[in-house]
Amino acid sequence: MLLWAVFPGCGHSEVEPLEQERGLSSTVDNPLRSTNSMTPNGLIMNGLIMNGLSTNGLIMNGLMTSGLNTATFKDWFNANPEGYSSMVMKYVVGCAVQSGQSRTWTNPLTHVSYSWNGVLGLTPDWASGLPATEREQQLLTACLAAHVNKYGLHVLVSVQGLNAKGVALPLETNELTTFSVLEGAFFGNLAVGGSAYVCRGxxxxxxxxxxxxxGLASQDNGVSVECPPLVHVGACSRYCVLDSTKTYFTQCTYGGKTYAPLTTRLRATDIYRCGDGVCQVSEKCGTGSHYNNCSDCGSSR
Known part of the structure; x- marks a missing residue:
């Protein structure tokens, strides 16, 4: 699991990741809703995702024992800060492998064993040991990007879309009403050195x-101020196509390239408003009503 510490400051302060316990398998709340606590400074900004997907050998060697037991994967895993490679693999396996399956690996340098659980099953062929297809690379990118969280805190989200075989992720009873806020869509292809994009729903x-x-931010376009190098492209309606039920996006086209996206939804209670008298982690000290200058958190010191 990931452990988090809050450091004192004005109102709610930034949170930083503590060292991850080694050798522990990860858990999620249930197979269709994901908790997301990957921090951009811990993953994308450190290059573990952008470089790791193209250099750890798994994209070409498959997400089975044969791929995990290569020298390339071992070198990648041990070159990163302690705990982070396992965190990356927690989300890679969770995105790629179906619920009820797991991937285990023993680090030949430290002899620590790891077990990572499958959740969404987005890439069946890659999970079976085959090289990842372009669509699988795109879905893995979308899933990892959808789980990045600036503050490193767990937020329950609904993830919807099609897996690489075109099979829709199933919906639970009342899932659409519980997760009533359409956050947006994530897409791209980091495995070939491309970008990860997010559009606003x-x-x-x-x-x-x-x-x-x-994901859901007031920023409209450009490299994310909150979570670089994720790129905001504006409203999803400009780039993405909804399925026939108007529930999730089936494809997004940006820069002349069409991608397989994933759609995310939030609970309305996870949207905060400055002026409600409560200082939230996403708000900053100030005297006004803007979330970056919020009187709920007191004046700046």
Missing amino acids: SNLDGTESSLRAC
Whole structure:
């Protein structure tokens, strides 16, 4: 699991990841809803995702024992800060492998054993040991990007879309009503050195914020201020096509390239508003009503 510490400061301060316990398998709340606590500074900004997907050998060697037992994977795993490679693999396996399956690996240098659980099953062929297809690379990118969280805190989200075989992720009873806020869609292909994109499914005004600052944000376009190098492209309606039920996006086209996306939804209670009298982690000290200058958190010191 990931452990988090809150450091004192004005209102709610930034959170930083503590060292991950080694050798522990990860858990999620249930197979269709994901907790996301990957921090951009711990993953994307450190290059563990952007470089790891193309250099750890798994994309070409498959996500089975044969791929995990290569020298390339061992070297990649041990070259990163302690705990981070296992965190990356927790989400890689969770995204790629179906629920009820897991992947285990013993580090030949430290003799520590790891077990990572499958959850969404987005890439059946890659999970079976075959090289990842382009669509599988795109879905893995979308899934990892959808789980990046600026603050490193767990936020329950609904993940929807099609796996690489075109099979829809199933919905639980009342899932769409519980997760009523359409956050947006994530897409791209980091495995070939490309970018990860996010489009906006709903709008936030200046008073509103969310722990999901990497996804649902007031920023419209450009490299994410909150979570670089994720790229905001604006409203999903400009780039993405909804399925026939208007539930999730089936494809997104940006820069002349069409991608397989994943759609995310939030609970309305996870959208915060400056002025409600409560200082949230996503709000900053100030005297106004904007989430970056919020009187709920007191004046700056």
